[in-house]
Amino acid sequence: MQIDIITVVPGLLEGPFSHSILKRAEEKGLAKVQVHNLREYATNKQKQVDDYAFGGGAGMVMMIEPVARCIEALKSQRDYDEIIYMTPDGETFDQQMANSLSLKGNLMILCGHYKGVDERIRQRYITREISIGDFVLSGGELAAAVVADAVIRLIPGVLNDETSALTDSFQDGLLAPPIYTRPAEYEGMKVPDILLSGHNEKIANWRFEESVRRTKKRRPDLLEGKNIEAGEKRK
Numbered sequence: 001m002q003i004d005i006i007t008v009v010p011g012l013l014e015g016p017f018s019h020s021i022l023k024r025a026e027e028k029g030l031a032k033v034q035v036h037n038l039r040e041y042a043t044n045k046q047k048q049v050d051d052y053a054f055g056g057g058a059g060m061v062m063m064i065e066p067v068a069r070c071i072e073a074l075k076s077q078r079d080y081d082e083i084i085y086m087t088p089d090g091e092t093f094d095q096q097m098a099n100s101l102s103l104k105g106n107l108m109i110l111c112g113h114y115k116g117v118d119e120r121i122r123q124r125y126i127t128r129e130i131s132i133g134d135f136v137l138s139g140g141e142l143a144a145a146v147v148a149d150a151v152i153r154l155i156p157g158v159l160n161d162e163t164s165a166l167t168d169s170f171q172d173g174l175l176a177p178p179i180y181t182r183p184a185e186y187e188g189m190k191v192p193d194i195l196l197s198g199h200n201e202k203i204a205n206w207r208f209e210e211s212v213r214r215t216k217k218r219r220p221d222l223l224e225g226k227n228i229e230a231g232e233k234r235k
């Protein structure tokens with residue numbers, strides 16, 4: 001997978017992809033993230049990429065020409081499955097969306113900045129608009145990093161333990177159960193006996209029940225329309 005990210009603040013995206021899992025994904029040749037500085041596609045000497053909004057009002061608007069030139073330049077190099085615009089008025093990102101994006105080959109992500117991009121860019125090029133939640137960031141860069149992270153870790157081979165993405169919270173519509181590591185007792189706080197029993201089926205059932213309990217308590221909305229009560233136990 002290749003993810004091309006277009007931004008006016010490339011520095012904001014330098015960190016996330018050069019560490020840990022995302023760095024390893026690139027080293028293994030499984031996912032490549034390239035950051036493109038929109039200013040390099042500006043059409044005037046001042047490298048201008050924003051301008052005043054028609055109709056007035058506070059805030060600048062990302063201009064069509066630099067964005068269009070950048071998108072066209074990238075499109076001439078490869079075909080994109082999605083051209084995504086990060087914006088608070090987009091569709092809310094969730095695990096299901098991450099799963100479906102992880103199956104794609106090439107993604108382009110345009111980070112909104114200032115008041116956002118000229119509407120005509122959205123009409124002409126954008127195939128998907130994504131928000132990471134009902135709050136406003138100072139730009140789409142951190143949101144793009146969130147989306148890229150959630151997507152890349154799902155690509156087969158990126159995580160060492162293949163099953164570990166499958167047991168994440170949300171992957172089966174439930175929150176993850178509590179987890180523990182050594183020591184088995186810390187200042188009188190003990191790890192549940194069942195986890196030390198070595199009995200895999202009982203452990204799986206305990207984890208399932210704890211997942212349901214935790215989901216009921218913290219995110220009952222996730223259980224709506226689900227018949228977990230009557231539910232099957234996990235293998």
Ligand code: ADE
Binds near residue numbers: 088137
């Ligand atoms: N840009 C600013 N706020 C955002 C958000 N919540 N999601 C995606 N992009 C954004």
